[in-house]
Amino acid sequence: MKAIINSDSLVLLDSNHRSVKEFLPELKLKITSCKDDSPFEFVVLEAMLMEMFSSLDDRLAELGQAAEDVLHRLLDPQLFSVDRGELHILLQHSKSLSEFHSIVKDIEATLTDVLDSEEDMADMYLTHFADTGEYRDEEDIEDINNILEAYLMQAENMMSEVQTLRDSIDQSESIILINLDSQRNVMMRLSLQLEMGVFSATISGLIGMAFGMNLDSSLEENPYAFWVTTGCMMMLCGLLWKRLLSILFSSLTRSPPPRRLTPPTSSRSRGR
Amino acid sequence: MKAIINSDSLVLLDSNHRSVKEFLPELKLKITSCKDDSPFEFVVLEAMLMEMFSSLDDRLAELGQAAEDVLHRLLDPQLFSVDRGELHILLQHSKSLSEFHSIVKDIEATLTDVLDSEEDMADMYLTHFADTGEYRDEEDIEDINNILEAYLMQAENMMSEVQTLRDSIDQSESIILINLDSQRNVMMRLSLQLEMGVFSATISGLIGMAFGMNLDSSLEENPYAFWVTTGCMMMLCGLLWKRLLSILFSSLTRSPPPRRLTPPTSSRSRGR
Amino acid sequence: MKAIINSDSLVLLDSNHRSVKEFLPELKLKITSCKDDSPFEFVVLEAMLMEMFSSLDDRLAELGQAAEDVLHRLLDPQLFSVDRGELHILLQHSKSLSEFHSIVKDIEATLTDVLDSEEDMADMYLTHFADTGEYRDEEDIEDINNILEAYLMQAENMMSEVQTLRDSIDQSESIILINLDSQRNVMMRLSLQLEMGVFSATISGLIGMAFGMNLDSSLEENPYAFWVTTGCMMMLCGLLWKRLLSILFSSLTRSPPPRRLTPPTSSRSRGR
């Protein structure tokens, strides 16, 4: 929304834009309803700033809500993987946020620039200039100063909200990564336990396979051989597995508990 | 907690809020007990700042304690995966911290703003204005300056504590990731060792399987064939496995020790 | 593009460079066509700044477009791995961006330096000096100030665009990592389900292997034994697999839903 404000007229650029059209009746109402002694240009400026900030506020609330929703779905503890569609949406939100961030930063910089230059602010007293033919004294610019400072503060609040949101997205991404990694570890342990079982069965299966060969082991007619061998095979399989599981358990918890360092509090008190 | 302070009265907004109600008796006590010559508005302001900072302090201590607890549980060396519930709690704490951060930053910014403007501070001498009808001289604002500076310093301390906490959370997250990765490597090595065993058994099992076929190998009646073949099979399996394990070991430690670079100390001394 | 500007002549350094040659006719046109009263040195300076910024703008648009294209291809949801060639291109773009960033930062710093020193700006009124023999008054430097401020603002806009682009690349890289991790979890779950099947088959296969041994189980002639054993084997395999799958499912969703913390809004209202 760009406009040229005179002391008694307002030229709106981009006047065909939808949001500008919607804003016009509201603006008219404000100008006519405003009956105090603030000059025309300030009423218009304030109305336009208010409109701009309210649309920014809406946009931020919308973005924040959308981002929170996506993060909530992505962090759902029932999921073991992440929906790629949701990730894309999160990326889009995150991009919109960084565009939003740069817009608000622009506005903040512009407001700060104007507030820093007392000359620029004095030049904004258009009605005063039209009435008296002189520029406003640079000492006497309380009104415009107050208007701009109020909106500068709003811009700063917005910036800090955007920052909080971006931090929240970053944090959530870390948590998602840790979560996926942790899930992977859970699966890997299960997988390892199964592999141990397969290993045990395969190794002990070699016995069965040996006796399955059409070669003469001279035990063929022994009535106990079948049961003894089968029993050995099963027992070997079971014992091997149990042993392997206990190795896994101990190798995952092998590390000694962390040694306590010299308490940092002592350094604190000495440092002061 | 918002309030309008006059030189002889205090209007509390949100006066129905629980924490405001709790604070009232305390405030009364302070105002009546304070018998030195500082004007009413400063006594109230200081009481309110003190109340605000003490509640912030409590909140920070609580948050810090909670975060430390969660991190301690997450970093427990007995765990090979991470409890998703704990991760969620950590995320919540981390969000609360960044909200807390932005609140304290706000307060800091406001205090700095007021301290930067000698005019604003002079305007705060309400009793002086009520008594003399004149604004305070801008040179003579020691009292309010001291009060605000003390709380600004408190805010800065809080900021740096929050920063330390956030750094600690970030660091812990990195450590957790490394920890999970490392656990995965441990499991992967175990898994690889087992796979090598399965591979060896499967390959040597092919021999047994060949002799298990109902085909004529003309060795069926040979009384030594069974024992020779079984022995070969077992030995092949064992040797293969041993060889594979040594390949694994060498491939994990293959890299040459890092070459020493030109010592950075020389550059340092030349740089000065 | 380096040049020495006098009040009535222009010496271009590097005048053999292609881009400088292309720029010359354009510059001539501008100088001759400019018929207002701005002195020669400002016309040249503005033309050169405009040329420089337009070439920077082109370069930025090109880089931005290229980076967006690569990111779009890298984030294609049909991919389960990442094309290394694309990664290299992304890295190149990211390096070009950071070079571009430091160039624009340089320009920004130079413009700010000149704008901060009113003496330097006054010294730039070469025609004034040539005509009057005196340096320009330091108060009266609106023209050059306006020219430089306009381009400083352009430089700042460029900086914030570059920043937005770099944020976008960083975010996309995080998303790519999460995506790959998530894909890996999906594959790992599939793999685990298969492993469970293999495990079940191997364990129950031990039964078959036992009866395959050429040893006397005294069940050889029993006409039901074959069907009973085969049925047991298959059923064991199926039941084992089903049980394992349900263990997998429960271990992936074991964590309790995250406990709700005390709502952060209360802290907010107390904090104010």
Place this chain on the structure above:
Amino acid sequence: MKAIINSDSLVLLDSNHRSVKEFLPELKLKITSCKDDSPFEFVVLEAMLMEMFSSLDDRLAELGQAAEDVLHRLLDPQLFSVDRGELHILLQHSKSLSEFHSIVKDIEATLTDVLDSEEDMADMYLTHFADTGEYRDEEDIEDINNILEAYLMQAENMMSEVQTLRDSIDQSESIILINLDSQRNVMMRLSLQLEMGVFSATISGLIGMAFGMNLDSSLEENPYAFWVTTGCMMMLCGLLWKRLLSILFSSLTRSPPPRRLTPPTSSRSRGR
């Protein structure tokens, strides 16, 4: 270490603290030995600052050494996983560093504050005030300025050393992660090669299993059938494995070499 310094006396708070007690004799020595004309309060102040900075220096050197040691052990190229105990120690060091950072930042801020306020520095000439009954002229505060600036510079150096250390820890963590990932890839390739072998053996084992069935294949009496089938089985297994390994190799190096972009140097020369 807190103290109240007067122009002729010194009150030490926390005088029971061990480090304060140790410091006392040293301080006495300094005060008595100092025979030049600097006033009592500066001698004490400088002694206390020196003591504080030397204890900070010791602490920093100790922390830096400890962190370097842990990092060195963690980066040992012979390791394929990371010792959790070491990780914990690294985390502790990293926390101590960030506490140390905030202490030094505090000190830096306080010194800067005092140096910024010429009034505060003038007020520090206690002996001058005691002797003449007047505050020191704010122009004439070279001595205290020099003392404080020297320690401010020390604090800044410390800050930059701490920053370098923290960067080093961050960098090392990245390298450790890459290292673990790379190790995992090495193991994964080995694992994949083995799986290919198991796959080949299992598939070709199906042939042997088919002939192992107690069903009539009418080849039972063929004297060549055993050797032909066994040969086929082994060859199938070998060929299959070889083929799979070449697929693995090509799929890991499939990506085309990265295309060269337009050289960034051209943009550089145009940008200037």
Place this chain on the structure above:
Amino acid sequence: MKAIINSDSLVLLDSNHRSVKEFLPELKLKITSCKDDSPFEFVVLEAMLMEMFSSLDDRLAELGQAAEDVLHRLLDPQLFSVDRGELHILLQHSKSLSEFHSIVKDIEATLTDVLDSEEDMADMYLTHFADTGEYRDEEDIEDINNILEAYLMQAENMMSEVQTLRDSIDQSESIILINLDSQRNVMMRLSLQLEMGVFSATISGLIGMAFGMNLDSSLEENPYAFWVTTGCMMMLCGLLWKRLLSILFSSLTRSPPPRRLTPPTSSRSRGR
């Protein structure tokens, strides 16, 4: 390199250091060859600054080249894992860079400090002081100001080059991580495809195993049973594998294409 410069003599500290010795003849040459009217102390100061910056430049070029080389080798698209030796070298370079960074930052800070204090710069006119017995007027310090500003600009350029290099290292590390992850996904998919094959063969192998049992299936004499069963087994294996591969394919590309959000351009136009 530390030195005490007088208006007519130069005392070099650390005069035994190799680099200082090498620098001496050069310095002599410069002092004698310099025949313009700039005082002795400035000739020496400029020569020393030039020497220092040229050695820093050399060091930076060397570091940059080395880092680029390592990164180039680490990013070689033919590698599927990362050489640990190279990683160590990268870490060393990265540490050297951050030390270099803090040295240049120190120099920059010192130059800025001196440039900020007009008094310090006036004090540097030693010859002036020696000749006239008076300190230089603080307004008339163009010469020293120009010398220092030129080197400050050099330091700033160096800082931004170092920053670009560090960004490049960070970016490359991210790319390396993504690359390794992506490689792992490629291998995992291959592995999963093989596992599916093994699974199919194992499951269908159960049929063969059942008929391999020495139990009476009453199909022993059926001449077609062998071929039918073998055919079923192979077909089951093939079909199962094909089906599993298609499940894998669909589960990796399951996610719907990302939904388009409301185009961010609208918010942009509204925001302005």
